[in-house]
Amino acid sequence: MTAQLKSPAQMTNTVLQAENLNIYYGKFHAVRDVTLAVPKNAITAFIGPSGCGKSTVLRCFNRLNDLIKSFSLRGQVFYHGQDLYAPEVDPVEVRRRIGMVFQKPNPFPKSIYDNIAFGPRLVGYKGNMNQLVEQSLRGAALWDEVKDKLKESGTALSGGQQQRLCIARTIAMQPDVILMDEPCSALDPISTLKVEDLLQELKEQFTIIIVTHNMQQASRASDYTAFFNVEATPQGRVGHVVEYDRTEMIFQNPKEQATQAYVSGRFG
Amino acid sequence: MSELLQNRSLQRNPWAPRTLFSTTMSGVVMLCALLALVPLIAVLGYVLVNGLSRFDLSLLTQVQPAPRELGGGVGNAIQGTLYTVGIAIALAVPFGVVGGGSLSEFVRDTRAARWIGFATNVLSGVPSIVVGAFMYGAVVATTKRYSAVAGGLALAVLMLPVIVRTATEALELVPSEIRQASVGLGSTKFQTVSRVVLPAALPGILTGVMLSVARATGETAPVIFTVLGWHTWIGSVWDQTNTLSLLVYKFATSPFDNQKSLAWSASLLLVLFVFALNVIARLVVRRRA
Numbered sequence: 001m002t003a004q005l006k007s008p009a010q011m012t013n014t015v016l017q018a019e020n021l022n023i024y025y026g027k028f029h030a031v032r033d034v035t036l037a038v039p040k041n042a043i044t045a046f047i048g049p050s051g052c053g054k055s056t057v058l059r060c061f062n063r064l065n066d067l068i069k070s071f072s073l074r075g076q077v078f079y080h081g082q083d084l085y086a087p088e089v090d091p092v093e094v095r096r097r098i099g100m101v102f103q104k105p106n107p108f109p110k111s112i113y114d115n116i117a118f119g120p121r122l123v124g125y126k127g128n129m130n131q132l133v134e135q136s137l138r139g140a141a142l143w144d145e146v147k148d149k150l151k152e153s154g155t156a157l158s159g160g161q162q163q164r165l166c167i168a169r170t171i172a173m174q175p176d177v178i179l180m181d182e183p184c185s186a187l188d189p190i191s192t193l194k195v196e197d198l199l200q201e202l203k204e205q206f207t208i209i210i211v212t213h214n215m216q217q218a219s220r221a222s223d224y225t226a227f228f229n230v231e232a233t234p235q236g237r238v239g240h241v242v243e244y245d246r247t248e249m250i251f252q253n254p255k256e257q258a259t260q261a262y263v264s265g266r267f268g
Numbered sequence: 269m270s271e272l273l274q275n276r277s278l279q280r281n282p283w284a285p286r287t288l289f290s291t292t293m294s295g296v297v298m299l300c301a302l303l304a305l306v307p308l309i310a311v312l313g314y315v316l317v318n319g320l321s322r323f324d325l326s327l328l329t330q331v332q333p334a335p336r337e338l339g340g341g342v343g344n345a346i347q348g349t350l351y352t353v354g355i356a357i358a359l360a361v362p363f364g365v366v367g368g369g370s371l372s373e374f375v376r377d378t379r380a381a382r383w384i385g386f387a388t389n390v391l392s393g394v395p396s397i398v399v400g401a402f403m404y405g406a407v408v409a410t411t412k413r414y415s416a417v418a419g420g421l422a423l424a425v426l427m428l429p430v431i432v433r434t435a436t437e438a439l440e441l442v443p444s445e446i447r448q449a450s451v452g453l454g455s456t457k458f459q460t461v462s463r464v465v466l467p468a469a470l471p472g473i474l475t476g477v478m479l480s481v482a483r484a485t486g487e488t489a490p491v492i493f494t495v496l497g498w499h500t501w502i503g504s505v506w507d508q509t510n511t512l513s514l515l516v517y518k519f520a521t522s523p524f525d526n527q528k529s530l531a532w533s534a535s536l537l538l539v540l541f542v543f544a545l546n547v548i549a550r551l552v553v554r555r556r557a
Contacts, residue, residue, distance in 0.1 A: 064452060096454030106445035109468050118463070119453040166449070173453060 013040040015177055015207045016061055016098075020075040023056055025068065031056050031239045034075075036226055038177075043203050045218035045247065046211045048228030048262070053239025054211045057228075058179050061209065062098035063091040079177075096123065098177040099170035104186050105162035107154035107169070112137075112146050115154040115165055119173040132172060140168035141198050160191025167198065171206070178202065180210040184217065196221045215263060218247065225250040227259045312539065319536030322529050327537070331500045332515060335524050342534045344501050348416060348509030352495060353485050355420025355505060360427035361477055367428075368435025368473070373461050376440075385436075392429035399425050400490035408494055414508040418494035423487060427480040434476025438469040471553040478549035482542040488513040512538050 016038040023031040031053035038044050038061075046054035056065070063084060065071045077084045084094055096119075107115050116133045117125075125132065133150070137143040142164040146157070154165050163183055170178055184192040192214075199221050202208060212218050218225050226244040230237050243250060243259045254260045281287060326341045333340030367384070375381040403422040408414055442465045450460040466473075491511050497518060498510045512534050519531035 062452065064448070067448070067451065092454050092456050095452055100448075100452035102445065102448065102452070104445055106443075106449040108446055108449065108464055118450075122453065122455055122459055122463075169449075169453065 438472025
């Protein structure tokens with residue numbers, strides 16, 4: 001049940017590549033043997049039931065799991081061929097290139113302007129900040145709604161606007177990859193649609209990986225889909241990748257029975 | 269309808285035991301709340317009535333009168349208070365905030381953090397007179413003079429645990445989501461703390477600082493041994509001086525009416541200062557939030 005495609009057939013330009021990735025929290029084996037390649041300028045969706053390790057794998061791609069003390073990892077993650085977990089790699093630099101949008105909108109308790117300018121200021125951006133802020137807000141389809149209140153607090157916006165603010169904040173760093181951890185799960189359907197439309201524009205410039213519980217979202221919005229599942233073992237529940245392919249293959253012609261059952265809603 | 273509820277009315281019965289109990293208890297609770305306000309209002313009222321007669325410009329600008337002398341003010345005690353409390357702020361705020369920051373951000377949940385937290389609690393329980401006596405031995409005896417510096421050191425020791433504790437609590441309240449957002453954008457640990465966590469916790473930290481300043485300004489015991497008291501203006505922080513709290517302590521027990529009424533006015537000044545700090549602390553919190 002663990003047939004894993006290293007890379008889908010038509011994949012050309014790989015940005016991120018996981019090789020036999022195993023993730024542990026202390027002694028607990030959370031994720032087993034993940035091997036997959038993430039293509040450039042495409043949207044890759046991670047789907048699967050709760051606890052299957054999709055967010056955990058996502059967080060390995062920008063070393064956010066480093067914040068968890070008990071976290072350890074076996075295997076490798078390559079970013080443009082460079083091992084992200086090599087001892088000489090600075091996780092801070094990794095996170096500047098591989099941005100993250102979280103499940104719950106988490107704007108800083110600062111003005112809208114300062115939220116966007118935060119990242120560029122970290123690296124001492126010398127260019128025209130006003131222009132960068134406008135460009136980032138336009139990029140996140142938020143400019144028209146907030147252009148007259150850039151000095152107001154980011155936390156005063158609605159949930160959907162806050163999430164687009166967080167996306168704008170991430171793209172202001174002009175990263176290479178954007179990781180999104182269930183970015184729409186706290187949003188209403190209209191805000192969700194706005195974010196999905198936005199994804200299509202963003203993929204022209206960025207490589208996007210999105211974790212989602214919403215299968216319609218994966219089938220609508222993504223180019224590639226990895227289906228994760230969780231397996232009960234005597235040591236606990238271990239997540240793994242069941243199948244990874246072009247999105248239409250996963251949803252219309254999956255090779256694995258488990259995938260078929262999950263995407264058709266007959267999970268079990 | 270179930271048999272259990274069949275014969276019961278939907279209407280509220282004012283004479284039902286539980287309604288009566290509720291009404292009585294509401295009254296009792298209200299009364300207790302009002303009683304708790306009585307001491308505050310009584311103290312404020314008493315100080316206001318007695319202190320207002322000498323509450324004028326000369327109170328602030330003139331030095332304290334000698335026995336049997338008429339007129340005068342408490343200007344020199346205000347100067348001494350500003351010096352000692354200023355020194356205490358300059359010492360306790362940076363150490364307290366950095367200490368709270370390291371407890372909350374860098375060594376949280378470690379053995380070291382537990383010990384430092386415990387030590388802070390012990391320090392906040394040390395009686396202020398003991399701190400004063402210690403500073404007498406450590407500073408006054410070694411420099412061979414009473415001074416604003418010695419008083420400031422004693423007050424700083426009293427302020428420190430309050431600031432450490434409020435800073436730690438304020439910082440720990442900053443949600444982990446925005447810390448992660450900062451780390452996710454590529455902040456170093458230091459950038460996360462200095463640019464996100466500290467600004468977000470600032471209202472809480474400032475409130476702690478203001479309250480500890482208010483507390484230190486009113487402290488008398490630690491300055492008895494360290495500042496001692498002085499009758500006129502001073503030129504340097506190394507000079508022996510007076511504070512408002514010391515002046516109240518001495519003039520209130522003086523046999524001379526002029527000094528007694530100045531003690532009331534100085535008390536009013538202290539109360540107003542504490543009140544103003546509290547109001548400012550609240551305004552800061554509200555503006556930031």
